[in-house]
Amino acid sequence: MSARPFIAAPWAVLAAAVAASAASFAYLGVDFIALFTGDSASQMARFAAGFFPPDLSPEFVARTGRGVAETLAISALGTILAAAGGALLALPASGRWSVWLRPPARLVLNVLRAIPELVWAVFMVLAAGLGPFAGCLALAVHTSGVLGRLFAETLENAPPEPAAALRNAGSGATVAFLYGTLPVVLPQYVSYALYRWEYNIRMAAVLGFVGAGGLGQMLYVSLSVFKTHEASTLILAMIAIVTVVDVASAWLRRFLGS
Amino acid sequence: MSAAVQPATRDPALGPRLVLVAVALLLLWPAIELAEFDPRKLADPGTLAVMGRFLSTFFPPATSPEFLALVLRSTIETLALATAGMTLAVLLGLPLAMLVSESLSTSRIGPARHAWLGLAARLPVRAVLIFMRSIPEIVWALLFVRAVGLGAAAGVLAIGISYAGMLGKVYFEIFESGDTRPARALLESGSARVHAFAYGIVPVALPELVSYTVYRWECAIRASVVMGFVGAGGLGQQMELSMRMLAGGEVATMLLAFLALVMIADGVSALLRRVLV
Numbered sequence: 088m089s090a091r092p093f094i095a096a097p098w099a100v101l102a103a104a105v106a107a108s109a110a111s112f113a114y115l116g117v118d119f120i121a122l123f124t125g126d127s128a129s130q131m132a133r134f135a136a137g138f139f140p141p142d143l144s145p146e147f148v149a150r151t152g153r154g155v156a157e158t159l160a161i162s163a164l165g166t167i168l169a170a171a172g173g174a175l176l177a178l179p180a181s182g183r184w185s186v187w188l189r190p191p192a193r194l195v196l197n198v199l200r201a202i203p204e205l206v207w208a209v210f211m212v213l214a215a216g217l218g219p220f221a222g223c224l225a226l227a228v229h230t231s232g233v234l235g236r237l238f239a240e241t242l243e244n245a246p247p248e249p250a251a252a253l254r255n256a257g258s259g260a261t262v263a264f265l266y267g268t269l270p271v272v273l274p275q276y277v278s279y280a281l282y283r284w285e286y287n288i289r290m291a292a293v294l295g296f297v298g299a300g301g302l303g304q305m306l307y308v309s310l311s312v313f314k315t316h317e318a319s320t321l322i323l324a325m326i327a328i329v330t331v332v333d334v335a336s337a338w339l340r341r342f343l344g345s
Numbered sequence: 346m347s348a349a350v351q352p353a354t355r356d357p358a359l360g361p362r363l364v365l366v367a368v369a370l371l372l373l374w375p376a377i378e379l380a381e382f383d384p385r386k387l388a389d390p391g392t393l394a395v396m397g398r399f400l401s402t403f404f405p406p407a408t409s410p411e412f413l414a415l416v417l418r419s420t421i422e423t424l425a426l427a428t429a430g431m432t433l434a435v436l437l438g439l440p441l442a443m444l445v446s447e448s449l450s451t452s453r454i455g456p457a458r459h460a461w462l463g464l465a466a467r468l469p470v471r472a473v474l475i476f477m478r479s480i481p482e483i484v485w486a487l488l489f490v491r492a493v494g495l496g497a498a499a500g501v502l503a504i505g506i507s508y509a510g511m512l513g514k515v516y517f518e519i520f521e522s523g524d525t526r527p528a529r530a531l532l533e534s535g536s537a538r539v540h541a542f543a544y545g546i547v548p549v550a551l552p553e554l555v556s557y558t559v560y561r562w563e564c565a566i567r568a569s570v571v572m573g574f575v576g577a578g579g580l581g582q583q584m585e586l587s588m589r590m591l592a593g594g595e596v597a598t599m600l601l602a603f604l605a606l607v608m609i610a611d612g613v614s615a616l617l618r619r620v621l622v
Binding site: 107108110111112114115117119122124127131134135148153154157159160163164167201202203205206209210213214215216218219220222252266287289292293296300306307310315322323324329330 | 348373375376377379380381382383384387389391392398399403421424425426428429431434439476479484487488491492493495497498501555566567570571574575584585588591600604607619621
């Protein structure tokens with residue numbers, strides 16, 4: 088991406104972008120100037136000031152800690168289930184069983200992936216009731232689609248020789264897969280699953296907005312009953328999770344990469 | 346004597362593997378407890394009946410003209426929300442990125458009297474950028490729904506703030522990673538910082554800036570659908586209402602509209618990036 092020339096006329100593009108955003112603001116018809124001036128500005132300032140100071144009483148910090156642990160548990164279990172589901176779906180999706188199973192398996196994976204986690208969470212709250220279990224299932228279903236596709240690609244690119252050698256030596260197809268193919272693809276599987284876990288931790292923190300447990304549910308409830316001091320503690324916990332996960336994964340990547 | 350060449354009939358690594366699995370399960374046990382993991386909940390006859398009824402209404406999707414008009418309106422609202430939010434994000438993020446960018450710093454080119462001043466100004470701006478992007482966009486959306494009420498305004502502000510944090514960081518990285526020598530040469534020969542930016546940095550960084558911004562716009566469309574679930578307007582808000590009412594047909598239509606919107610945004614974004622960059 089060094090010094091490639093800018094082909095299209097920049098002014099035309101800029102004009103189009105300005106026109107699109109002007110049209111968007113006009114369509115929405117929201118008076119953003121009024122939102123930040125006069126009466127509503129002072130209201131907004133009062134709302135923001137209501138978050139200070141965060142509730143740091145030992146009981147609430149302990150509850151927040153439990154919420155953090157719940158969030159981590161949701162993301163970990165959801166990702167493990169998804170890795171299992173993805174590994175199963177990857178078999179037909181990579182065309183291992185039959186060429187005919189490949190397109191329908193890919194379609195299933197695409198549908199699982201295309202529907203956002205939050206929508207799945209609403210479904211799962213209906214199916215399994217309010218609580219972290221629903222969040223876990225929602226992550227599991229969506230991530231199965233994501234991991235299934237990645238796993239299928241890995242399987243397709245795996246060298247066929249080890250499994251073929253086992254087959255030629257007289258082993259069955261299952262054994263050949265378990266001892267010939269799986270050891271080859273497993274490191275890649277694990278690294279995809281870890282990468283997805285990192286993403287899911289962030290997701291698990293907010294799935295609770297639709298009742299699927301974790302920090303998000305606590306935040307939603309405390310904002311609903313106007314306990315803004317508690318809400319601010321929970322938001323701080325979310326920031327902490329996001330930051331720690333970011334730093335830890337960067338560190339881990341550097342550590343493993345070198 | 347022949348035992349040494351006898352092939353193993355069992356997996357020699359079976360024992361250690363079973364131990365490993367047992368240890369993993371033991372470690373996971375608290376997680377299973379915390380997440381209230383209980384598949385029996387799925388088999389509860391009451392919820393099964395509700396779920397069955399809900400799923401059976403998915404087909405056929407709702408196609409009454411009034412409803413389709415509503416879906417179209419919400420889809421356009423989602424698009425407008427994402428575009429307006431991105432505009433806000435660029436307007437906020439670009440100046441912030443310019444502020445934290447060190448290649449525009451005059452103290453870089455030689456001893457300056459107020460070098461600490463630049464540092465003192467840059468650090469808080471960096472902190473603000475980190476704060477804006479480390480709160481997830483949907484949390485911003487929820488907060489703005491409480492602050493300015495249900496509707497698209499909350500969504501625009503949420504995308505604006507959280508994406509400004511991201512754009513600010515990435516723009517800054519683009520400014521710094523490109524060739525900064527032209528800007529430096531301009532600064533050293535005495536031109537103003539605005540000019541050094543416009544003629545030294547922008548020409549080098551523009552393709553990447555545009556490409557990343559278009560990509561973010563695509564993300565904003567996805568995000569704005571999801572934000573609707575906390576009441577921030579657009580398709581998501583309607584979808585949430587229909588789900589609460591267990592109107593499967595309506596949910597099906599809106600899911601299809603969502604998929605179409607995401608696919609179109611995907612295509613437009615790919616096309617724009619190819620044409621522009």
